[in-house]
Amino acid sequence: MKIKEISLAKTIMLTGLILVILYGMYLGQENLTSTALGIIGGYLAKDIELNSEGEDET
Numbered sequence: 001m002k003i004k005e006i007s008l009a010k011t012i013m014l015t016g017l018i019l020v021i022l023y024g025m026y027l028g029q030e031n032l033t034s035t036a037l038g039i040i041g042g043y044l045a046k047d048i049e050l051n052s053e054g055e056d057e058t
Contacts (some may be wrong), residue, residue: 008045016039016045
C-alpha cells in the first residue's frame, strides 16, 4: 500500500487552524486579527495547492 503524502499546504492549514482554536480559547476575543490571519493563511495555502494541482485533477 502506498501511503498518501500529506501536502505542505494541508499541513500548514490544519496546524494553523488547531493553533487558532487553542489561541482563541486561551485569550478569548482579544486577538481576532490573529485568528483571522490564521484562517486566511490556511485558505490561501489551500488555494495555492488547488492551483498547482489543477492541471492533474480534471
